[in-house]
Amino acid sequence: MPQAADTARVVILTVDDDPGVSRAVARDLRRRYGESYRVVRAESGESALQALRELKLRGDLVAVILADYRMPQMNGIEFLEQAMDVYPGARRILLTAYADTNAAIDAINVVDLDHYLLKPWDPPEEKLYPVLDDLLRAWRCSDFRPVPSTKVVGHRWSARSSQVREFLARNQVPYRWYSSEEPEGRRLLAAAGQDGQRLPLVITPEGGTLIEPDAPELAARVGLATTPTADFYDLVVIGGGPAGLGAAVYGASEGLRTVLVERSATGGQAGQSSRIENYLGFPDGVSGAQLTDRARRQATRFGAEILTAREVTGLEVGGAARTVRFSDGSAVSAHSVILATGVQYRQLEAVGCADLTGCGVFYGSALTEAASCQDQDVYIVGGANSAGQAAMYLSRVAKSVTLLVRGTSLSASMSHYLVQQIEEASNITVRAGTVVQAAHGTDHLEQLTLRDVASGRDERVDAGWMFVFIGAAPLTEWLGGTVLRDERGFILAGPDLTADGRPPADWELDRPPYHLETSVPGVFVAGDARAASAKRVASAVGEGAMAVMLVHRYLEQS
Structure with missing residues (x-):
């Protein structure tokens, strides 16, 4: 449990329209968490929203919100949608009856639900407290302080406005969207001294303004890490999709100084998926954004650095060092590199x-x-x-x-x-x-x-x-002649590099390449960018983990 000084004003809020159930939930919560958290209960969605607004005005923090699904006037999902606007960082739980399971599944996408519990939850020691313990632990590890949201003013049919909104959303930066044609949008433009000819306008929580920002500028101003803290690492992971995040989690958790470099937003194509239903351990499905958020938090908790909006333009080999060069001319070096650059959708060549x-x-x-x-x-x-x-x-x-x-x-x-x-x-x-x-x-x-x-x-x-969503092209053009690729640009590794059991002609070591090792010793590939990969989330995560195991083997023999 956190120190009392840290949680004296931290709230767990529960809302249920049945007074008996409402009191029972609050009773069980106070019995377990009453010494460290303030438990607030409400008996309607509207009264719960009013309580949240009052807590916000007082500067209180809300860690977890539990809402019953079947409430009159405003059901639990509708309430949680509005509650997210007040406390976006609070963890969200929906209380449902068995017949409401489909509604709970829908809530995973609608309100990015963290968990749903079937009523009754007895015994709480088995069905309620373990869930709350995990969510409170995750909340304490996050930046849970109230953060004023970023504002974006743009035109509905502006490509750049769409790109900025997508960048913020995929990087899970809270923002509010205002059309340049609506009154509040015009007021914000006037306050920033803009006439609306150049859009989008981005207003940071501190009140700073950005006009048509590119990704690196936007990332730096909204608090995303863009610069490595060191010049040399044990492992550089290039790409933040499932393979890259898997590599970052396993690399950092096993003691490697790890930095992950992502050109846009973590999650890759999987992170944009509305619902993944065939990923192990999520029988009811999980959104790509939710899976990405958990993986990202897991990687950072183990100590991995995650850099966003950094375009990699080159890979150089110098002795035992592998140097990754960025588009701005800077570079970072490491003992080993995992290429998890993934793929991008091919462009539709139709006219217009x-x-x-x-x-x-x-x-x-x-x-x-x-x-x-x-x-x-x-x-x-x-x-x-x-x-x-x-x-x-x-x-x-x-x-x-x-x-x-x-x-x-x-x-x-x-x-x-x-x-x-x-x-x-x-x-x-x-x-x-x-x-x-x-x-x-x-x-x-x-x-x-x-x-x-x-x-x-x-x-x-x-x-x-x-x-x-047509086809996929690997993001490997920047590799040039550094590592061997097939005719479509996918990276060759391990057995695909060998001929009659012999390594490539320019292979400099006595041993053959490891399974996921490219034609450059110490440089590995994982996920969709690898030739003949399975193109599935589970296999990408597995390859990221396997690549880290092979990195250890490489480092031990270097």
Whole structure:
């Protein structure tokens, strides 16, 4: 437990409309946590929100909020959505009956739920306290002090505004969005001395202003680490997707001085997934953002440094050192390097798509845009899992979702469970053998020209939203001739480097390369960037862990 001085004003809040249940929850909480935390209870969502606002005004901290799902006027999910605006750092638990399990699963995405508990929770020693202990421990390890949110003022159909919002959201930086056309947006522009010609405007919590900031400038001003604290490490991990985060967790936890370098936001493509249902240990699914947040916190808790918005442009070998060079000319060196750069979605080459990217045409799930798709007709291009997950997520808010697939069916490239869910969704239509020929619109997407592959016939349809998930290209161009890659740019490693059991011609060691070791000793690859990898979250995490084991073996023999 934390010291009393640290928690004298820290609150655990519980809300349930049944007075008997409300008193029972509060009783169990006080019995376990009453000496260290203040337990506040409420019997309606509105009274609980009022209590939160009063706590905020007094400067109190709220560590955990427990809300019953079935409440009149305002159910538990609706309450937690509003409570997040007041205390975004508080851990959130939904109390449900067995029949409400689906609602709890939905809440994972809607309010980034930390946990849900089935009622009754007796005995609390087994079903309530272990959950609360873990959440309180995570809250204490986080920056739980109230932080005024960043403000972003931009145009709805501005590509750069969309990029800034996506960057902040994926890096889990709290922000509020204001359209430049609404009164409050105009007031903020006037206060910053701007006429709205250059957008977006970003206002930091301290009151500083940024006009059309690039990623490194934005990251530095909103409190993300961008500069390494040392010049030399045991391990540099390049890429913050599942493989990179897995490597950072295992490297730091096993005593290696570890730094992870990410060019945009941790999580990679998996971090943009609305829901991952086939990852071990999450039978009810988990959002990519939630999984990423937990992995990032886990890595930093073990001591790994995580640098954001740093573009890697080169890898150099000098004796025992491996030097990673950044786009700004700086560099960091290490005994070993793990390449976990992942892949990016290929660009759709249809006429007009490039001009409308960020203005109705999006690559990846662009979860920040999902709210704007309410009651809209949405098109998704792609036939693999990422496209299927996005279709299921957007189908909850969109009027209709049309999945455009070049192949003859989904079964060839999509997991069976997703195919089944899509078939059961009443507002999802799959158009097989269909490609996008052109995108039309002035300042935003308005129509699409679709072509039937078999007949060659074109059809023009109204469309304001298109999300693209086609193919994957490795982010390895910057490696140049440093490590061997295949014809598509994927990195060769281990057995794929050898011919007849012999290592590559320029291999300088007596032993053959380790399983995930590239053509450069001490440089390893993990995850989607590796040639012939499985392209699954679980396998990427496993390869990140395995690469660290091989790093240890390499360091022991160096």
